[in-house]
Amino acid sequence: MFITSLDSQPQKVLIIDDAIQNILFLQSSLSDLASIHFATNGPEGLALCEELKPDLILLDISMPGMDGWEVCTILKDNPLTSDIPVIFITGNEQPEAEQLALEKGAIDFINKPFDPKICRLRVMNQLKLRNQSRVLQQAKQEMTQLVESVPVLITYWDENWNNIFSNDLTGKWFDGFNETSHNKHVTQSLPREVYHRLLSHSEIKHKNSIEFTVSVQSNKQDQHFRVFQSATFNEGVLVGSLVTFVDITDAKKAKQALHSEKERLRVTLQSIGDAVIATDTQGYITFINPIAERMTGWRFKDTPPEKIEDVMLLRDADTKKPLLNPLYLALSEQRTVAMALNSELLSHSHQVYAVEDSAAPIRDEKGEIIGAIMVFHDVSEAMALAMKMSHLANYDQLTDLPNRILLQDRLTVAIQTAARQNHKVATLLLDIDNFKYLNDSIGHLLGDQLICKMARRIQQLLPAAFTLARLGGDEFVILMNEIQSVEAALSLASDLVTAMHQPFMLDDKPYNVSASVGVSVYPDDAKDAEELIRHADVAMYSAKQEGRNRFCFFSGDLEESLLQRHALELKLRHAIENDELIVVYQPKFNLKTKNIVGAEALVRMVDENNQLISPVEFIPIAEDSGLIVPLGNQVLLKACTQAAKWLKEGMPISVSVNVAAAQFADPDLEAIIIEVLNQTQLPPHYLELEITETALMGDINETQTKLSVLKGLGINISIDDFGTGYSSLSYLKKFNVDIMKIDMSFVIDMLNNTHDYEIVKTIILLGQSLSLTLIAEGVETEEQAQALMELGCGIGQGYLYSKPLRKKEFMTFLESATKNPNET
Template identity: 45%
Template sequence: MLFSHLNNRQSKILVVDDEPTSLLVMTEALGDLGEVIGCASGVEALGVAFSFRPDIILLDIEMPNMNGFEVCKAIKQNPLTALSIVIFVTSHNEQIFEYQSFENGGVDLIHKPVDLNLCRLRIVNHLKMKQQEAQISTAKDDVAALIAQVPVFISYWSVQELNLFNNDMTCQWFAVSGNEMIGHRAKDILPDDLYLALHNCLEEQKPQEVLNVPFVDPSDNIEHVRAQINLQFHEGQAVGVILTLTDITSIKRTKKLLAAESERLRVMLNSIGDAVIATDNEAHITFMNPIAEKLTGYSAQQAQAKHIDDVMKLTDAYSGQNLVNPILLALRENRIVAMSLNSQLTALDNRVYRVEDSAAPIRDDDGRVSGGIIVFHDVSESVAMAVKMSHLANHDLLTDLPNRVLLYDRVSHACKVAKSKEQQVALILIDIDHFKYLNDTLGHQQGDLIIKLVAKRLESLIDLNYTLARIGGDEFAILIPEIKLTSIIDVIATDIINTMSEPFKIDEQPYILSVSVGISIYPRESVTAEDMMTHADAAMYKAKEQGRNRFCYYSDDLEHQFKQRQSVEKLIRTSIENDKIEVYYQPKVALGSQKIVGVEALVRLRDTNNQIILPVEFIPLAEETGLINALGESVLKQSCYAAKEWLDKGFRIKVAVNISAKQFTDKNFCNFVAQTLQMSGLPSELLELEVTESALMEDFEVTKSMLNDLAVLGLTIAIDDFGTGYSSLSYLKLFPVDVLKVDQSFVRDMMVDSQSMDIVKTITSLAHSLSLLIVAEGVEEKQHLNKLIDLGCELGQGYYFYKPMPKEEFDKLLV
């Protein structure tokens, strides 16, 4: 066999002879040559032969019933035994028997008496030939199987261009099978290009030709082949042609895909906004895209094979020191490496770019580093923008002074330094008095101009190591670090107040300002930056309370007030969050009948000791901290639900709710009132909103629009504390006002103060002329009642009738 050792199968020998002695002698003599079986008749021999399938049959000619020639014919006619070697044995010497022996398929003839040694030699030779024949047959089958398995078309052609052999048994290569191809001309089988090459080789006697040929009509998806043509020579003459074809379709396709991918990558790398540079494993440049050319100043051709450091000159943007190119580290350490912070690239033309990104190694199939690639981009504009954004985040847009954030940072730093040096730090908070009025009067553009002028004037007063910051609309702060003598603070504060009192000229028009100044000192009163800022703020408000245009230090008294303020603020917040805001109701009565016709809702706050806190103690703080809206909403909701409950019990009690200036200017306030009326189910005519004169005059157009929207809802508008404001009375005609409430200070003093009496008379007369309802507050005595009735005042409220009371107590009055 071609691919194995010789077959060690034991030979099979069949001896056929009707003479028992001869049969016994022969089987005994041949026993060591293989497996031997003896038969005494021809009929028996046929049955044994078909099952035993012997390699050699020793067949006696003369046998009864069926002679040896007949047995031989039957054996040769059966495919199972046709290849068995038949050796005839006979006692006849006539030539006719020898002739008949070979004619009937025998291969040899042994004469009796049998020479056993000669017989053994003949049988051994025939067995060897049989084994060689089997090996040749097996080898032929192996070669055929091998050729059939090879993914290559193998063929042999005569010099007349006829196919003599091929291995295409499955029509893989051509439209005809290999068997059909045998004997056909190459011109009829092969593509034109391939046939012409084979024909030219024969014509020109070229020993060999190799070429790539496309298949016009591809068979089995074979589109391209590599053909090798080899002429075969014998004694100098061509005797045939070996043609082999190898399928290179996948190679062609892969090359095409690789070319397309390479082009796509080239276009992509040349189109992206990042610079890309590739190097070999020694950091010599092999590729640069156009962005890299622009940033380095080198063309790809100029940079080719140059070391990366010769083309990319990286330095630290701040120190100017040379930086290691990240691609060198990537190659050395076989990892991705980010570019150093603050990297800048100096181009060939000395232009400087801030750059950032990273480099990575390129590895081959075995994981070895074969090169590197660095991707980077110009971040010069981003860095500049970041610097600008950082500046904007820490500075005031209008004055370009440090803002609250930067001031806080500097105060914290100054406190740390002062602690280590055992020195003091001062924070001076400056607030422009009545700036809102000035801003609203002159307009915001002129107001901004005043803020800029104030900033410049303050800058002229301070040293370079001080920090001047604008921390609010009209608030400035000065940080004084490392104070050795506290007396300097008084000097600076006095200079601020005096300098601000000098007129500011805008469009040749002088404007005089005053400021309130609060001062906090570390570590005397404040131990943290937070303390310094809150304490300076508290001191500044103390200066305002003392009459403005002055400065005030933070003190123990302010500490107590500050903590009390914090406590009340916390109480307001928790009470709102937990629905603990209480509403008291003070009845309004018809003065003539003293019948209850309405109530005024008054907010109350209860502290942790269950003690009532009056509005005068927490309403201003609620307005200042922005909690007034939530507080007012809670009161309005409770009041509407209470009035609806009374209505359901048969009592039409109009409830009056006080509205603060900040609530009144809230754009969503009208919607909230409408939603509250809808949710509670209270008819709008049973709700009255009380607004002070000062609130009405905050912004005339906004006020007018808000009042008109509220009037559409059908509720009543009352002006509370009428007569205490400074506005024109013309708004009574322009605004949809229904009720005037005479301030209790006038009612309380009208019997002992003629001016107060005149004011009450005037308001009453004015209300009647405008068809407005009058409510007198602060009715505490019988004389007040009688006089108000004489003046024609319809309604009143005060301690003479009832004090403010919880809802439960008022419910009892209605029974």
């Protein structure tokens, strides 16, 4: 729709005349020129005019009611009809009438009676003028619409740079530049950056046009424009300037983004740790980054383009045979491909790199392949690290022996092979006897040296086909694969036990150790690797139970015993977690007065039938499983709670609590005792801790410090089971203790066995010399009590007086003993 032709559109003529004969005449004369419409009075003509919007109005002046002058005035005052041309029709030939008609806005004057030719010519000329006016108006509108819609700002300025024209009427190009900018100076219409450039171009006087780029800063963002400035001359004199603006902001940003992306890509490729080589479709190198140059030993700038296979020399790491570069595979198959495994790169400087890589085709915007790119990196260190990590994952760090993971794998393979070949597989689990106590006494550094020396000694006894592994701590496993009979396992187990008898030199001092060995055989004792190890552990535990320093083969009875032990451990753990342990109390008596002077708290478990389980059964399990510390803490709390209750009820009875070696070594022991005493409100002197000799014979200085701290709390310290441990007098005299207990194993036979009697006598004399209170355990007869009193022991406990009692039974017994002390 550009300058639409209006010639084919029918034109309309409206006749307003009260004389019908005039209307008929005009209609007959003009019907071939336009569509003729008429009205016989002024109001009807005005209404019809708004409806038809005619191209020409023939208006009679003299009409009744509303004459032509009034109708014309109304038409010209109405914006909808003011531009419609009006020709007056009148029989008045006075000159002033024609003048008045023109003053009212009419364009012509036709006199009556009508001359058909004159009338026709006048109307035809006015219709042509009307049609041309409409065409020009339509063209102007369309041109304005076109100019306003183009993505270019078009402006025209006079010789003094006042704005004459602009196609931006809304201010979308520049702030403040809109329809109000007409006739304004350029400095008031355009940004400073723009008008400075426009006014500075003096050379425009000598050229028809000039082109430049300008950037405009705004609050939103920087804008960039391509400006075309053309001068208009009249007879050599500058009369104006046409200035057009093209917004190139997006293009400039895209160009900058492309440049930034290319630069970022260049820097990335130059600085990444991977080597990069790009080629064309024939394999000729078009780009190579510094890492690739270093690894290949080839410089891109120093030589003309070469093919990638001449620069990147790939070969198999094992056979050293050349390999096809995967870049050619990527080009031929049009996909990403990886290098063959175990590839290595031989550089031009004769260095060898273990490499991994991938190659991919490069495509243009149409998807056509224009080359390929190879990315590769040195994995030599990674492979070495992987091997190291694999070794760390499968070998013990201290001894460099296979660990549990690698042993499990070898056991599985050995069992599978034995199953196919009808052979046997044996596992020997070796554990150093009493290693924990030895390790604590000599220190962990020497303990680690002992483990390493023992590993070497065991290794010397084994053929190369056997595997020696360390499970951790002081446990070793020997895997004997492809043996024909169990006699080979028996012989090796015997040799292992014997080999341990030779002392180990640690820090220039000899140390004697022994070991216990458990043996399990596939398929006799187990069906898989896990069961084989577990049964060897059962057998080793049995060897320790039988006295250590020996070996033992697995049997079904051992497994049953182990399962029972495991069930008891679960029961013990449950009892501790749910506060279900039972504490019983065995009274201590003054052997002379028969008065109760204290009570020993002893722990018990309850079975499904509410029967008490002896501590002989579960205390060793607690010590082996690490439950002894929470067990001891729970007994301590229960005993102190009960002693505080007795004190509150008027029966001040001190209570003694056994402290295991692990519990004594616990660094939190002091804090736990303080918390229990505060919680139960028991005065400290009513609490006695019974500690075995074994628990005390660790680090002597540390033991002295701990005993002093505990004594500082106000509690009493007792050495329990004296005579059954190390009994080192040089250590004993250094310990700040209050009480010494004589073990029942000496008391029971002291009247029947001279040696036991002398031991009891010696212990009593020793205690007296150290000013210690002496308590004899296991007193069962009056004769024993009398003999102990004669030797100087004043306190005893045992079945002669009472078995261990539950707290209610103890209360009843205590009340009875208080009323009838001589009948106890």
